[in-house]
Amino acid sequence: MKPAFRSFSTKLSLYIICVTGVVFVASFMLFFESAKRVVISEAFSHANSEVAKTSSQIVAALTQVEQSVKNAVLFVESNLARPDSLIVIITNMLQANPLIDGASIAFEPGYYPSKGTYFMPYVHREGMEIRAKILGSVLYDYFYMDWYLIPKLLKQDYWSEPYYDEGGGEMIMTTYTHRLTGADGELYGVVTADVKLDRFTTLVNATKPYARSHTFMLSRNGYYLSHCEPEKVLNETIFSPTVVGEADTMAVYIGRQMMSGAQGIAAWTDKGAPAYVFHAPIHNTRWSIATVIPDSDVLEGLYTMTWTVATAALAGILLLFGFTTIVIRKVSAPLRSFSQSVRMVASGNFDVPLPSVSSKDELGELHHAFQFMQSSLKNYIGELKETTAKKQQIESELQIARTIQMGMVPKIFPPFPKRSDIDLFAVLNPAKEVGGDLYDFFVVDNRLYFTIGDVSGKGVPASLLMAVTRSLFRSASSHIDHPSGIVKSINNSISETNDAGMFVTLFVGIIDLATGHFSYCNAGHNPPVIIVMPGYVNFMELKTNIVVGIFDGYNYEGGECFLNCGDTIFLYTDGVTEAQSRQWKLYGEARLIEALKANAGDDPKTLIHKIIDDVAVHVHDAEPSDDLTILAIQYKAARQRETITIRNRITDIPSLASWIELLAKHWSIGREMEADLQLAVEEAVVNVISYAYPENETGAIDIALEMTDGALIVEITDSGIAFDPTGVPQADVTLPVDERPIGGLGLFLISHVVDSVTYRRQEGKNILEIRMNSRV
């Protein structure tokens, strides 16, 4: 069972739910916004009417007070002549109007000379009673009080700024002043009415259109006359907090609006929460009332409805999710059977029955497609098996071919374990199973025949031509003793039947192991490197002929030289110098020379392995592009030394001569050189017989013959008296024979046929050394 969230039905259901959800949320937001507008506009009219109602109630009460005073003023004016009766008028006013808490009639200084400077009849309520008294004294200097001074200066009736009542009571009062003016318009007194604000503040506090709304009232100077926080009342203005620096611009704006006597709505932040303020003026006193309604209050109903709808919608969506999941699961049930069948097909069971689908819908099509896929797969896998079997056969044949090819080249090293004059090592690494490179070598008559070659192309055709070339080399070498002849013979044989246009680069060499004589012929092959100790490493300078197999009858030219003991010939195919790194950089001849120089002292096997390692480092992980073949031959001509001892008798000379003849033949010394050798040795020995020993004394003469690198060294040792034949003046052959001094002639002969003659006396013996250099 798959995890639920990964199943097709769940996914599809989720997509449906997501889209449904988005559609729902979008339409709900649309609904919410329009509903909000309606609710807010309803709230606005509701709050506005509440505020307006309160303000008009206050206005009505204040107007009633103003009217009461105006009525009283009529009586005052008509009773001015009887100052003591005036108090009755205001007492009646208090009785008539319960809103009025106190009243007075105050006159200008000395208006009634009989009453002195001050005259101010005053009545006020004390419980249920109305008490009267006459105010005005130095201590109650009413001329300078706001309620008297301001209307006097302003020349208009005046509602005073509210104040706490006398005696430090909690009651807030305001005083209405009506001016009494004479015919000239000059003020002679005022009639006042004190009104307690508690009626109004109660009214204002009761204005509560919403549960968390509150209403406050401001005086004309901005002081709170009523507020839900009582400590603000008369202590603080709406602007107070902003004067110290907490610039609440909203409060300032609303405060100014209210002070200006405007009616309106504004957005506000009430204790950090967004709110609306609805304000209306009270014209009589220039006060203003405002109701603050938190947004949340206005929108509470809307939010409740929103929650209900959202919950219902969520439940609906969940229901839809369950329903769609079940339906889709039912419809897609065959898909699960299909997936099981396909899994079985994938595991190789091509004959597994597919679930039966009879419908002609997408599932029916899927069924047909699976059926077709099943049969196609079956066929394809059958063909694939066949092809794979064939390929495996070819691969195994190629493996056999490789074994055979590798068997063709000598692979046992060291190849001549008994020989100390030659060290040889070779490696052939085909790039493919079989390759076109070849090498071969063998020794016949103390001569090393060897070859290295590279057939054009790669793979099986190249390997076949390689086999042919190697056979031709073997057969040609059996009857031809110089490399150019061998190459020519091979070339003729291949060219004759070379319709494929293939060719071979070939290097054939023959080393005379006795003398170090090295003859060779290069047919288009990479020039070998010669390593001469100590440390001379370079390509052999030789003539390069055309490659083998193209030009029938071509006359190949060879070359020759002598190898010294320790010289190494390093032969390789272009698999070495053209080995490529991943960046297609060739290994190159320069690097080969560097590598060889670095390892010049090594024996062929070590040397070849180091070069192969260096090539591998260069190639790194790149695929080998060509066969790689190396053949290294180190010539280590052993010193060949033979000795013979004769007596100081002329009669022993013939046996010496025949010994020399035998050696000369064995060492393949040329005839001419042999004759010279015979002459030089005979002369030197006769010299010793003649002068070394006293007459009739038998002495031994040791003759040693040494062949090194083609040079011959003869050492003649005797124990006779000291005699240096080289110290004897050479015979003056220009003199007549009888005039010549005895001796000197032998040495003359010797020095003519040899390269050097030296004498030394050592441990009581005379040692004469004759040296003949190679004649090649």
Place this chain on the structure above:
Amino acid sequence: MNDKLKMKILRYAVVAWTMIPFFAAAQKLTFTPQWTPQSQFAGYYAAAEKGFYRQAGLDVDIVHFSTSLNAVEMLKSGVSDIITCNLMEAMKQRDAGLPLVNILQTSMQSSMLIISHTPLDKGWLSLNGKRVGRWRAGYSAIASLVSREQELQIEWVDFLSGINLFMSGAVDATIAMSYNELFSIMETGTNVAENQLIRFADSGYNIPEDGVYVTESFFLKNREAVVRFAEATRKGWLWVKDHPEEATDIVMSVVRKHKIPTNRHHQRMMLAEILRLQCLPGETEPAFTLPEIQWDYLNALLLETGDIHKKIEYRNFIKQ
């Protein structure tokens, strides 16, 4: 009684005598500030609240003036021992026969200013022909002097207190204190630009205001206690300077106790301005002593206004 014992008794007597301030009952003093509770008197409230008076061996009772008696009258009637008073008023009283002596000067600058509804771009001349409110209770003599000196035709309107007269528009301008009425006017939402103000301090009438006073006879009888009072008060003011918020809280608690209609914002601003006025212009530390160098000028000014009739000697008046 041998000499040794005598010495011993003498030693104990000396120790006991030096301990007297600690054991003796604290001296009772009644102090009356010149106005209703507000930040103007924060230093005295703080000295009492923080125990500076008690530490000075004083039991100070702060009694505010009643509706019938002001601070000077309370001192005269013997209800109060120590009062605060405006410097000019104090000199006037001394001239009138009440021998007041200054034991501490808390104000170094004038707080008086004239505030107008309209810009006063021509300075004092802008007030020519205008109706300007001034306090009936005094302090306004200097304003009248200025108007005489500048030959201005100003219609002075005497009123009791507050800002209602000005705010109602019944006067064009009014005299106000920079630490009180100015802020009250600003609190009504009125924008007050600097060009609507004339500060007396900037007009060459930078006359120090509040100081602490006792009668000469009280000073002579209670010299030590008076000095301790002045010292503890000074300490109170310095504490207020370092703890303005805490000091405002102390003022607010006094204000609430006396049911004074005001708010903390107002009192906090007032305190800052009062502290500013305690320093000489350009200085940041209060001096607490009236500079003798101004004395002749002050006398001349008051002689001219007619508030005093003969010169008052500095050394007789200042007893610090």
